[in-house]
Amino acid sequence: MAQATVEIVEQVARLARLSLTQDEKELFTRQLDRILEYAQSIQTLDVTSVPPMIHAAAGGILREDEDAPGLDRATVLEAAPDALDGLFRVPKVLD
Amino acid sequence: MSSLNHLTAVEIRRRVAAREVSAEEVTRAHLDRITQHEPEIGAFLCTLPARALAQARDLDAALARGDAAPRLAGVPVAVKDVLDLEGVATTCGSRILAGYRPPFTATAVRRLEAAGAIILGKTNLDEFAMGSSTENSAYQLTRNPWDPMRVPGGSSGGSAAAVAAGMAPISLGTDTGGSIRQPAAFCGVAGLKPTYGRVSRYGLVAFASSLDQIGPLARTVEDVALVSSILCGWDPRDATSAKLAVPDWMISLGDGVEGLRVGVPWGFLERGVDAGVLTAFREALSALEGAGARLIEVALPHASHAIATYYILATAEASSNLARYDGVRYGPRRGGGGSLDRMYGDTRDHGFGAEVKRRILLGTFVLSAGYYDAYYLRAQKVRSLIRADFDRAFETCDLVATPTTPTPAFRFGEKTSDPLQMYLADIFTVPANLAAIPGISLPCGRAEGLPVGLQLLGRAFAEATLFRAGHAFQQATSHHQATPPGFA
Numbered sequence: 390m391a392q393a394t395v396e397i398v399e400q401v402a403r404l405a406r407l408s409l410t411q412d413e414k415e416l417f418t419r420q421l422d423r424i425l426e427y428a429q430s431i432q433t434l435d436v437t438s439v440p441p442m443i444h445a446a447a448g449g450i451l452r453e454d455e456d457a458p459g460l461d462r463a464t465v466l467e468a469a470p471d472a473l474d475g476l477f478r479v480p481k482v483l484d
Numbered sequence: 485m486s487s488l489n490h491l492t493a494v495e496i497r498r499r500v501a502a503r504e505v506s507a508e509e510v511t512r513a514h515l516d517r518i519t520q521h522e523p524e525i526g527a528f529l530c531t532l533p534a535r536a537l538a539q540a541r542d543l544d545a546a547l548a549r550g551d552a553a554p555r556l557a558g559v560p561v562a563v564k565d566v567l568d569l570e571g572v573a574t575t576c577g578s579r580i581l582a583g584y585r586p587p588f589t590a591t592a593v594r595r596l597e598a599a600g601a602i603i604l605g606k607t608n609l610d611e612f613a614m615g616s617s618t619e620n621s622a623y624q625l626t627r628n629p630w631d632p633m634r635v636p637g638g639s640s641g642g643s644a645a646a647v648a649a650g651m652a653p654i655s656l657g658t659d660t661g662g663s664i665r666q667p668a669a670f671c672g673v674a675g676l677k678p679t680y681g682r683v684s685r686y687g688l689v690a691f692a693s694s695l696d697q698i699g700p701l702a703r704t705v706e707d708v709a710l711v712s713s714i715l716c717g718w719d720p721r722d723a724t725s726a727k728l729a730v731p732d733w734m735i736s737l738g739d740g741v742e743g744l745r746v747g748v749p750w751g752f753l754e755r756g757v758d759a760g761v762l763t764a765f766r767e768a769l770s771a772l773e774g775a776g777a778r779l780i781e782v783a784l785p786h787a788s789h790a791i792a793t794y795y796i797l798a799t800a801e802a803s804s805n806l807a808r809y810d811g812v813r814y815g816p817r818r819g820g821g822g823s824l825d826r827m828y829g830d831t832r833d834h835g836f837g838a839e840v841k842r843r844i845l846l847g848t849f850v851l852s853a854g855y856y857d858a859y860y861l862r863a864q865k866v867r868s869l870i871r872a873d874f875d876r877a878f879e880t881c882d883l884v885a886t887p888t889t890p891t892p893a894f895r896f897g898e899k900t901s902d903p904l905q906m907y908l909a910d911i912f913t914v915p916a917n918l919a920a921i922p923g924i925s926l927p928c929g930r931a932e933g934l935p936v937g938l939q940l941l942g943r944a945f946a947e948a949t950l951f952r953a954g955h956a957f958q959q960a961t962s963h964h965q966a967t968p969p970g971f972a
Contacts, residue, residue: 390504393849397849398544400852401845401849401852402845404846404848404849404852405803405832405844406807406810406825406828406829406832407832407833407836407841407844407845408826408830408832408833409551409841410831410833412588413838413841416838417841417842417845420842421842421846421849421901421939422844423903423904424795424903424904424907425846425849427791427792428792428795428796428859429792430551430789430792431789431792431793431796431862431863431866432858432862434732434789434866434869434878435853436800436862436865436869438571439865439866439868440865441861441864441865441868442864442866442867442868443864443868444694444724444864445680445681445694445695445724446608446680446681446723446724446726446919446943447679447680447681447726447728447920447945450723450724451723452723455600459695460587460588461587463725464587465583465587465813466812467812468584468585468586468587468813469812469813470811470812470814470817470820471817472816472821474677475789477812477813479812479824479827480822480823480824480826480827481823482522483624483824483963
């Protein structure tokens with residue numbers, strides 16, 4: 390089973406949009422390796438006929454599709470680091 | 485210091501309703517207590533004296549006009565800073581939310597306020613509720629009132645320390661893998677993780693959505709039952725909240741434990757439990773037996789896999805939930821002069837602490853192509869096995885009892901260099917979150933001077949049984965009356 394390597398940590402960090410320092414990459418590689426080694430214990434169980442528990446809710450979780458007012462736009466935008474004309478402003482996406 | 489600081493919520497409400505004391509006097513006594521002890525404890529990230537006193541005066545004026553006293557009239561409450569209160573900063577103990585003021589109030593907080601509770605402030609926690617010692621807060625340490633060199637537990641460490649230090653009779657915490665019960669045990673107070681779905685999570689900043697529950701901490705089970713009766717209930721704003729009637733648990737509180745079957749999973753307890761903890765636990769079992777309960781042995785054959793299962797599922801859910809912190813909608817932005825990806829990466833690298841990053845990485849890993857089946861899917865199957873263990877156990881018993889934690893409160897720094905050792909501190913609490921069942925921790929004695937917790941777990945939505953047994957235990961013992969040295 391997989392062991393954590395610096396390459397795996399770099400790949401996962403890219404997926405998670407985390408820019409890590411070299412020190413962080415090395416530390417997290419060691420720590421994730423140890424945690425994953427511990428987590429191997431579940432590989433020993435026979436789960437062939439066991440259904441996954443995909444959620445924990447007790448009953449039906451659907452509601453009627455009714456429209457209702459959302460949060461006030463101006464109030465929400467007050468929390469944004471950068472906003473313009475009622476929109477969130479972000480750095481350029483395309484060059 | 486004012487004797488008002490050691491009153492229970494039930495007694496405060498009674499005196500306020502009878503107008504023997506004003507809500508303002510009660511609030512002031514607790515605010516003064518916070519001012520006095522906060523420098524040594526560090527339980528609060530912010531206090532709200534003006535807001536609290538205004539609320540208290542409004543309540544006093546309403547009572548003076550002859551309005552009926554609501555069920556939590558004048559009861560001060562400290563709220564873990566992962567629950568939103570409109571207009572008041574929510575930090576989640578993280579730099580990534582610095583300065584954020586939510587435009588809404590959590591349903592849990594709103595329900596307590598509507599019942600006359602007074603919100604004193606927001607309490608410290610491990611960043612995004614990820615941790616077992618509150619050492620992962622980006623802002624401050626919280627000290628255990630029983631020993632300032634030791635952690636209060638976590639992640640609701642501030643909420644537990646505040647109640648133990650007499651700063652608040654009630655606090656709210658959240659529990660994803662033990663984050664209410666473990667700090668309650670370490671600080672010598674009571675804490676309930678309700679059944680999954682009992683309490684609306686609207687306004688709770690999500691960590692792991694299939695495991696998170698909000699619950700109360702207090703000194704007595706009676707107070708836990710009172711607050712739970714108000715806290716619980718269906719909320720259209722949380723699709724996972726249960727559409728089930730919430731009984732008034734105060735009514736059945738005194739029903740006793742005569743004939744109640746308490747299952748003890750000795751096989752699960754045999755390794756790694758501190759001798760002092762085990763002694764206190766055995767004495768607690770004897771007290772329950774003395775009150776009329778019947779002890780039996782039960783098996784939880786898959787519980788030893790709970791930590792591995794939990795740290796796969798909880799981190800997977802966290803990696804998804806925490807994707808929203810990207811410097812676009814709230815919180816400080818970094819690297820805004822570069823590309824969008826650069827801005828995301830810099831904002832997140834600067835905003836998150838080490839434990840949060842570790843969990844995002846682990847969670848992203850177990851969900852990634854090539855590893856999903858072996859980790860995430862397999863862990864979901866093992867979660868089914870763990871839940872089935874409890875289903876079987878509850879065919880022969882009404883409650884399962886364990887120590888809340890394998891050891892009493894540990895020292896600062898003792899487990900920070902080895903994340904796995906920190907995770908293993910949750911071994912007895914995590915199974916209840918995986919099985920979505922309720923659990924309560926009660927003080928049941930001390931080991932080397934430090935509080936020990938008794939954990940009782942019940943069937944889904946059978947909180948009434950936990951309260952009956954817990955109350956009977958507190959009627960038969962006096963552990964809940966102990967106060968930390970210097971906090972009498």
